[in-house]
Amino acid sequence: MTGTASKKPGALLVLILVQAFCAVFFLWDVMQEAGPLRVLALRDFHVAAEAVSALCLLAAVLFEIRYLMTLLRRKAHLERQISLAAGAFHDVILDHFERWNLTPAEQDVASFTIKGLSIAEIAALRGTAEGTVKSHLNGIYRKAGVAGRGALLSLLIDGLFQLPEGATTLIPLQKRA
Amino acid sequence: MKTFKTWDPVIRIFHWSLVGAFTANALILDDDGKAHQWVGYAVVALVLLRLLWGVIGPHTARFASFTPQVSEVFEQMSDMATRRKRAHLGHSPLGALMIFNLLAAMLVIGLSGYMMTTNMFFGVEWVEELHEVVVFWAEISIVAHVAAVVLESRRTGVNLPRAMVTGVKSVPDDLNLVK
Numbered sequence: 316m317t318g319t320a321s322k323k324p325g326a327l328l329v330l331i332l333v334q335a336f337c338a339v340f341f342l343w344d345v346m347q348e349a350g351p352l353r354v355l356a357l358r359d360f361h362v363a364a365e366a367v368s369a370l371c372l373l374a375a376v377l378f379e380i381r382y383l384m385t386l387l388r389r390k391a392h393l394e395r396q397i398s399l400a401a402g403a404f405h406d407v408i409l410d411h412f413e414r415w416n417l418t419p420a421e422q423d424v425a426s427f428t429i430k431g432l433s434i435a436e437i438a439a440l441r442g443t444a445e446g447t448v449k450s451h452l453n454g455i456y457r458k459a460g461v462a463g464r465g466a467l468l469s470l471l472i473d474g475l476f477q478l479p480e481g482a483t484t485l486i487p488l489q490k491r492a
Numbered sequence: 493m494k495t496f497k498t499w500d501p502v503i504r505i506f507h508w509s510l511v512g513a514f515t516a517n518a519l520i521l522d523d524d525g526k527a528h529q530w531v532g533y534a535v536v537a538l539v540l541l542r543l544l545w546g547v548i549g550p551h552t553a554r555f556a557s558f559t560p561q562v563s564e565v566f567e568q569m570s571d572m573a574t575r576r577k578r579a580h581l582g583h584s585p586l587g588a589l590m591i592f593n594l595l596a597a598m599l600v601i602g603l604s605g606y607m608m609t610t611n612m613f614f615g616v617e618w619v620e621e622l623h624e625v626v627v628f629w630a631e632i633s634i635v636a637h638v639a640a641v642v643l644e645s646r647r648t649g650v651n652l653p654r655a656m657v658t659g660v661k662s663v664p665d666d667l668n669l670v671k
Contacts, residue, residue: 324569325562387573388574418575419574423574442666
């Protein structure tokens with residue numbers, strides 16, 4: 316999940332579309348070969364192997380869609396990244412988001428909060444009511460086990476100083492430099 | 493709630509006629525019957541009418557107004573990834589891609605279906621296979637289309653199926669609009 320500049324969501328999207336078409340074609344072919352036998356046709360090795368391959372391809376497509384969404388989320392939160400330090404801090408933040416099991420919406424709200432935006436500003440940016448943002452914030456503070464924004468920030472900054480695990484995030488940063 | 497007139501009657505009649513005709517041919521009518529052929533011709537006629545309407549029709553019906561840029565596609569996907577809410581008054585970029593996909597699929601299905609009735613291509617295997625595989629692709633696409641409409645309606649709070657019935661999009665007040 317580190318290193319963003321080289322990731323091309325466009326290529327990934329094309330791959331998803333091509334693989335989706337292939338998966339549909341092979342599923343159709345399996346159904347053709349199965350004919351009136353339906354599920355019983357799976358006793359034939361060739362049909363069974365093709366069915367499994369098609370399902371694997373389908374699983375790969377779903378996985379790629381998930382990955383593309385993660386990539387786009389990261390890009391959206393790192394849009395104005397200028398320095399390596401910002402990138403390192405972002406890695407720490409993402410680590411915490413994952414550990415706390417924040418939903419995508421909560422990650423977005425948390426990201427804006429850390430950048431210092433007010434509840435009203437976040438609501439306007441996300442096109443939601445302020446009450447919705449407040450309930451997201453409550454969820455974030457509850458999952459992080461903190462009382463409010465100040466404590467949340469302290470927790471994240473504290474994470475920057477703990478480098479035994481954080482060292483793994485520094486290696487790709489040095490490569491990038 | 494703010495309301496916007498979005499879909500003209502031609503678009504709505506086209507949409508629901510196509511739903512009816514495709515469902516009839518894919519699920520109800522006998523593939524080898526005369527009725528299957530006539531409904532198939534009707535689908536092609538509907539799509540050709542839609543293509544014409546996409547050039548001469550009102551703003552939201554025109555292909556020029558909703559053919560998306562690559563960047564717009566990714567903006568919509570980023571909104572989905574971060575659960576941010578923005579409403580498109582016409583077709584959304586991903587929705588537009590699905591429309592092109594379905595229109596093209598309908599034309600290929602119609603053309604290959606017609607070819608099967610001609611002396612030249614009657615009983616030719618690849619024509620038959622093309623017809624069937626594109627029908628299957630269209631069915632999967634329609635399932636994806638319906639799922640996307642439900643998910644996007646839930647994400648943005650704009651009831652998209654109702655807009656395709658009444659022609660009016662009702663947009664919550666705090667929602668941002670694209671463009």
